[in-house]
Amino acid sequence: xxxxxxxxxxxxxxxxxxxxxxxxxxxxxxxxxxxxxxxxxxxxxxxxxxxxxxxxxxxxxxxxxxxxxxxxxxxxxxxxxxxxxxxxxxxxxxxxxxxxxxxxxxxxxxxxxxxxxxxxxxxxxxxxxxxxxxxxxxxxxxxxxxxxxxxxxxxxxxxxxxxxxxxxxxxxxxxxxxxxxxxxxxxxxxxxxxxxxxxxxxxxxxx
Numbered sequence: 001x002x003x004x005x006x007x008x009x010x011x012x013x014x015x016x017x018x019x020x021x022x023x024x025x026x027x028x029x030x031x032x033x034x035x036x037x038x039x040x041x042x043x044x045x046x047x048x049x050x051x052x053x054x055x056x057x058x059x060x061x062x063x064x065x066x067x068x069x070x071x072x073x074x075x076x077x078x079x080x081x082x083x084x085x086x087x088x089x090x091x092x093x094x095x096x097x098x099x100x101x102x103x104x105x106x107x108x109x110x111x112x113x114x115x116x117x118x119x120x121x122x123x124x125x126x127x128x129x130x131x132x133x134x135x136x137x138x139x140x141x142x143x144x145x146x147x148x149x150x151x152x153x154x155x156x157x158x159x160x161x162x163x164x165x166x167x168x169x170x171x172x173x174x175x176x177x178x179x180x181x182x183x184x185x186x187x188x189x190x191x192x193x194x195x196x197x198x199x200x201x202x203x204x205x206x207x
Contacts, residue, residue, distance in 0.1 A: 001044040007034065016061075019050070026050065033057040055093070062089045062097045067106070074112050077102070078137020113138045113146035121150040125157065128186020157187045157195035165199055175200045 006020035010028065017034050019026050027050065029039075037053055039045075062084050069075065069083050077098055084094045101107045116136075117129050124132075126147050133143045164178045175196050182192035 001046060003044050004039060004041055007039065007041055021045075021047065021050070027054045029054060029057040030060050033060060058089065058093050059096045059100075062087075062093050063100060065089075066097050066101060070101075070106060074115060075107060076109050076112050076136045076138055077107055080107060081137075109138050110142040110145065112136075113142045114149060117146040117150050121153065122156050123160070123185070125182070125186030125188065125191065126150075126153055127188060131186070153187060154191055154194055157182055157185075157191050158198055160185060161195045161199040170200050 002021040004019060004021060005023045006018075008018045008020075009031070010016045010018060015031050016028050017031055018028050019034075019039070026047070033053060033056060039053075065087060066080050066084060069080060075083075080101065081094050081098055084097060085091070089097075098107070113133055116133060117126075120129055120132075130143055130147060133146070134140075138146075161178050161182060164181055165174065168174050178199070179192050179196045182195055183189070187195070
């Protein structure tokens with residue numbers, strides 16, 4: 001057993017305290033954690049028990065960081081995990097925070113994918129949306145359902161093609177550039193072809 005000989009608020013972070021065992025610094029804890037466990041100067045405690053309390057404190061601190069991170073916009077599990085890892089939290093702490101946030105429905109990749117796909121369905125094709133969702137850590141199942149819900153993308157491709165060709169002469173070279181532009185926006189070959197054929201008044205410029 002060791003004795004808590006001092007508890008000092010941190011200068012830069014008043015919501016955290018430095019804990020001293022036998023006159024030597026041992027760890028930093030959230031003030032809320034100190035109060036919850038009724039830690040006071042003079043009480044005796046096993047270092048192992050204090051390690052458990054420190055783990056709880058780190059989880060609480062990381063959870064608060066994660067809440068601030070998602071406060072402005074929705075995030076995926078991967079985005080939150082990557083953010084916390086960059087902040088220096090251990091994988092164990094990150095896993096605990098992610099699980100807690102999922103339990104509270106603060107993060108839900110399925111909902112994120114649906115919102116993302118819906119938001120960008122007018123400006124991007126499904127292939128590009130899928131690529132971006134995959135980069136954000138969304139599972140194939142959540143991604144497929146989100147893309148299915150936005151339906152056919154042909155009309156979006158046509159509108160993008162119309163905007164691209166506005167005030168341009170619809171010659172073969174320009175139509176071909178429009179076709180490549182649609183591909184770069186994530187539309188499939190067939191969808192891009194259908195769009196330029198409709199906008200180009202069915203002139204087959206792609207052959």
